Amino acid sequence: TQLLEQSPQFLSIQEGENLTVYCNSSSVFSSLQWYRQEPGEGPVLLVTVVTGGEVKKLKRLTFQFGDARKDSSLHITAAQPGDTGLYLCAGVNYSNDYKLSFGAGTTVTVRA
Amino acid sequence: GAVVSQHPSRVICKSGTSVKIECRSLDFQATTMFWYRQFPKQSLMLMATSNEGSKATYEQGVEKDKFLINHASLTLSTLTVTSAHPEDSSFYICSAIGAGAYNEQFFGPGTRLTVL
Numbered sequence: 001t002q003l004l005e006q007s008p009q010f011l012s013i014q015e016g017e018n019l020t021v022y023c024n025s026s027s028v029f030s031s032l033q034w035y036r037q038e039p040g041e042g043p044v045l046l047v048t049v050v051t052g053g054e055v056k057k058l059k060r061l062t063f064q065f066g067d068a069r070k071d072s073s074l075h076i077t078a079a080q081p082g083d084t085g086l087y088l089c090a091g092v093n094y095s096n097d098y099k100l101s102f103g104a105g106t107t108v109t110v111r112a
Numbered sequence: 113g114a115v116v117s118q119h120p121s122r123v124i125c126k127s128g129t130s131v132k133i134e135c136r137s138l139d140f141q142a143t144t145m146f147w148y149r150q151f152p153k154q155s156l157m158l159m160a161t162s163n164e165g166s167k168a169t170y171e172q173g174v175e176k177d178k179f180l181i182n183h184a185s186l187t188l189s190t191l192t193v194t195s196a197h198p199e200d201s202s203f204y205i206c207s208a209i210g211a212g213a214y215n216e217q218f219f220g221p222g223t224r225l226t227v228l
Contacts, residue, residue, distance in 0.1 A: 031214050042116075042205050042219035043156070048216060096216050097161060097169075098144065103156045105196060 003027075004010045006093055006103030011055040014111050016078055023089035029101075032072045034063055037086040046066040046074075079110045081111075113140050113162035114210030118220035125196055125228055132192045133223045134197060135206030141186035147179070150203040162189040196227045 005024045011068035013019055023032070031050045047056050049072060049104035056063045060083075062075040076083055086107050090100040115138040125131050135145055148156040160181055161169040177204035178200075179191040189208075192199055203224055209210045209216040 033216060035219075040203075040222065040224070042118075042207075042221045045212075045216055045218065046218055047214070048214045094215070098209055098217070099146070099158060099161065100217060101154075102155045107153070 004083055004088055004089055004103040006106055008106060009038055009104060009109050010107050010109075012109040012111065013052055013079055015080055017085065019076050019108065021074045021089075021108070022071070023091075023103050024032055025091060025101075026070065027091070028069050029091035030069075031092055032065060032102070033090045033092065034072070035088045035090065037088060061097075076108075079108075081110045081112050084108060084110050114212065114218040116206065116208050116210075116218050118206055118223050120223060121227070122224040123222040124226045124228065127197055129190070129194055130192055130194045131196055131225060132190055133204055133206075133225075135189045135191070135208070135220055137187045137208045137210070140208075140210050142189075143186060145183060145189040145208045146206065146207055147181060147189075147191050150205060150222075151188065152203075155205075156205060159191075170204045191224065196225070198227045201225055203228045 007022050034046045035046045037043040039096045045064045052067045052069045054065045060077045064073045086105050091105040117136045119134045145162040147159045150156050157221045162181050162183040164183045170176045184191040205222040207219045210218045
């Protein structure tokens with residue numbers, strides 16, 4: 001079983017501050033996906049990173065995939081209350097029926 | 113887009129009854145769908161992989177006779193919780209591999225099951 005360790009588990013910051021969420025594994029993944037989930041709803045795909053060392057930006061969100069494709073990070077600049085939610089990283093190996101291995105999740109709360 | 117719907121969004125049932133949850137891909141065909149279970153404040157736990165036209169593949173520890181999965185068409189998979197008990201109360205979420213560039217999974221909105 002592939003394990004993805006996600007940290008921190010909880011993060012509470014003031015509006016305007018920056019935050020970083022980390023996702024680490026000892027296993028190599030074909031790709032890694034980041035999702036955001038709000039209470040009572042399903043996860044929504046934010047980004048997929050595929051290439052080692054890849055950096056993708058989505059407005060104030062920056063996603064990085066480690067060179068060895070074992071780890072990833074999500075950085076939010078100038079966080080807003082609308083960024084509040086559960087952030088989940090998930091790794092996938094294409095040889096394993098595209099099953100996702102989820103991290104434990106990071107609950108982010110941005111206070112106004 | 114790649115829209116996945118679930119029905120019902122929430123259901124309350126009595127212990128011992130069976131409950132069926134539907135998962136539909138609305139704007140694409142999905143040969144593979146997945147069923148997850150999520151407890152409060154926790155991540156998603158994969159229950160089974162649903163393949164159109166064939167038997168579902170269950171993860172270790174998931175009872176296939178308890179959680180019946182039928183994927184009869186390219187746009188519909190159903191999960192039936194048989195003889196439900198209070199410990200089956202949970203948030204059930206399905207996903208489908210859509211037309212994304214990397215075969216990403218797109219998730220439904222989830223179904224909140226409460227067994228009294």
